[in-house]
Amino acid sequence: MFAKPFRVKSNVAMKGSDRRKLKADLSAAFPTLSSDELTELVPNKEEFNVVKIYTHKGESVTIYIGHKNPLFFEIEKQLYPTVYTLWRYPAALPTFKTWPLVLNKLIGGADLMLPGVVVPSVGLPVVKRGDCCAVTLVNNRAPVALGTASVSTGEMINLGMKGRGVHVLHTHMDHLWSFGDKSCPPTLPDEEGEALLVNGEECVSEEEELEEKSKKSALQEQQESEPAKYLACPTAVEKEEGIKKANEGREDDQDDESSPQEVMDALLWQCFLLALKSKVKKSELPLLTSTFFRNHMFSCCPRGKLLDIKKSSYKKLSKFLHVMQEEHSIVRVKELSKGVESIVEVDWKSPELRFSVPEGTDVEAVPLGETQYNPPEITTLYSVSARLQPLFGDTTKRKGMALQPAEVRSFVTEYVKKNDLVDEKNKNYVRINPILCDCLLEKSEYQDIDALKWDDLFSRTMGRMQVCSQIVFPGQPAVLKKGHIEPIDVSVASRGSNKKVTMIKNLEVYALDPSAVATALQHRVQASSILQPLPGAKDKVLVQIQGNQIQQVGHLLLDHYRIPRKYIQGLEKAPRGGKK
Structure with a gap:
């Protein structure tokens, strides 16, 4: 609509x-x-x-x-x-x-x-x-x-x-x-x-889900039609659920020693300290208490547990933060506008913030509400073209195979030495035979050039090969793409009333989540951002944030995500600070 x-x-x-x-x-x-x-x-x-x-x-x-x-x-x-x-x-x-x-x-x-x-x-x-x-x-x-x-x-x-x-x-x-x-x-x-996904893939198909549900429904109907048959012994579903509960009971024996409120209070305390220590920065203050709880404390909650303040003894976030302020003096909360509270100050030297991280908790595992990002390893390769096939014909490399520059030079050097093409008078030159002539020379050069320098030989060879990029993310198979990899493009545009907006595109090429990048920038610059489908590009999203934020975008991509500068385009347009 x-x-x-x-x-x-x-x-x-x-x-x-x-x-x-x-x-x-x-x-x-x-x-x-x-x-x-x-x-x-x-x-x-x-x-x-x-x-x-x-x-x-x-x-x-x-x-x-x-x-x-x-x-x-x-x-x-x-x-x-x-x-x-x-x-x-x-x-x-x-x-x-x-x-x-x-x-x-x-x-x-x-x-x-x-x-x-x-x-x-x-x-x-x-x-x-x-x-x-x-x-x-x-x-x-x-x-x-x-x-x-x-x-x-x-x-x-x-x-x-x-x-x-x-x-x-x-x-x-x-x-x-x-x-x-x-x-x-x-x-x-x-x-x-979370149980439905394993490394981003469905572990149970929809058909299996429906089949399991239909089995339970059929079993229930059978029990209703023949109740006496099922009174003495539990159903298969009940047995399975009983086994699950028994297994869960073994894992949660320690939790049973404490009341649910005490367990939730401890979880709140842990997530509160983790969020302040690993998520919140001085530049973000003042920070809305609701944003702190939703974006920071939730992301610090251990996997498999749910942070629910209503199940704690505090019942409300305002009361919990009031206790953190009055009894522990870790934060100072102030009502900046009517009915809206913000964290305006954090005691970074507080002893509680110097606590040792509980075993099994990875503070940097979820820096922006996502899994830890590792930048890809990008290598420029050269693919064997049809024209150069005779030059590589005696090797194991055939048309379409991608080689690194060092491999190309090695194969060319091997070919020259095998065919005794090094000039005897000047070893800096390589004599041109019919195959090298067809592969590397233009038609207008056939009668004029009878030898090439080694550097010229290598550059001509790679110049006639198809450039491609190999992208390798940690723990994933290599991906080969034709041409040079697209850089992340950062630019500034003017909107109505001469307002500036910063636009970022091509994040998906580097497996960056546009929504996570937008959220991180919102926290850094305290400005609103939107996501828009990129016109003319399938499955790509344009991140747009208010103001000229090129400098902050550069810090985020270079320092946090560790993207090499050569793969980011437009950082040179960042505003330079003038004399005050």
């Missing part, structure tokens, strides 16, 4: 009576939201606007904006939350899980098809046709799209998970999302989603 630009008809502040009515409508539409949460979303006194728009298809839509972000939109008296709201309350709607590659299709305006839905072990959420539901990605509970169910849950199963599942109305990175601060989805751990 918002895949294309829309036209704004009006934008007015919302009255108090209208706010009360909206809260009542939201409470009826989303019963999982408490009154306190509704008050936080629709404040009584803070700025809250109503924007009426027309979509590219002429549909009339009402958008409710608070905290400078669209929070809800209304179509034909039906309310829907935006992704900004769902990132704060991910459990507000039933969710369907899909694979990351499907997101690009949804952003382009496609609906979520049932073959792309990942069926969890607990089964699909219970929905009716037309119910509002959200879409998440494997390994992250933060919704990236929302819409209405095309069929009910029972019909999905009866259809064999084929056909349309969710009619998508709004997605991350569409024009409604662009109407807000254009922030990226938070990282909300999904333990079950």
Whole structure:
């Protein structure tokens, strides 16, 4: 619905009576939201606007904006939350899980098809046709799209998970999302989603998931029809679940000695210190407490555990940080604007921050909410062309084989010596025989040149070979690409009112995640960023951040990701500091 630009008809502040009515409508539409949460979303006194728009298809839509972000939109008296709201309350709607590659299709305006839905072990959420539901990605509970169910849950199963599942109305990175601060989805751990991926590949197919579910359903029906047969002994499913619980019990014996609150308190303390020590920099202060918790503390949570402050003795993040301030004096929290708290100071010399990292915790393992990045090893190679085939005919190298420059020189030298082509009077020259003549000389040179210097011989040979680049990432097989590898391009452009924006492209060539780079830059420069599909390039994304940030981009790519400078284009355009 918002895949294309829309036209704004009006934008007015919302009255108090209208706010009360909206809260009542939201409470009826989303019963999982408490009154306190509704008050936080629709404040009584803070700025809250109503924007009426027309979509590219002429549909009339009402958008409710608070905290400078669209929070809800209304179509034909039906309310829907935006992704900004769902990132704060991910459990507000039933969710369907899909694979990351499907997101690009949804952003382009496609609906979520049932073959792309990942069926969890607990089964699909219970929905009716037309119910509002959200879409998440494997390994992250933060919704990236929302819409209405095309069929009910029972019909999905009866259809064999084929056909349309969710009619998508709004997605991350569409024009409604662009109407807000254009922030990226938070990282909300999904333990079950992590189990579905092994090195980025599915370990269990969708067909196997459906088959397993159908077996459980058939077994349940059989138990209902013949209950007496199953009263005396447990089912196979119960046995399997009992074994899993027993195994989990052995692993969690130590945790059982402490109460769940104490375990969560210890986890909060560990993630808090790790985040301050390995994630937060002085340049990022003041830092919103919500951003600190979502982007920093969550990424420090050990794999297989879930950080949930509501299960701790503190219950709220503000209370936890207040204790860290009053009792430990590690941080100082201040309310910079009404209802919004920020960390304004950190005692970096605090004894607690000099703690030894717990065994098994890799502080640098997740520097930006992602796995550790290792730069590729890039080598320029030369491929044997058809014209040079006779020169390499007596070797094991044939047409299309890629050689390093040293190998090319070695083969050429071997050929010259084997055919006794070194000039006896001057050994700096090589005599030209018919094969070298056909391979290295132009037709106009046939009668004029009868010898070449060694350097000229080598340069002519490699000049007639196909240049290619070999890219090797640690632990992965080498990838060979024709031509020179594309550098990361960093440039600055002007937008309306002479505002500058910095654009970065070709990150995917070096296996860099554009969203992770955008998030890192946001933290460094405190400016908003957006991701856009790169025109004319398939599966490539353009990162755009406000202001001339070439210098910061250079520091990030050179120092953090360790990309060689020769593979980054445009750093020379960084602004130079003048005399003050």
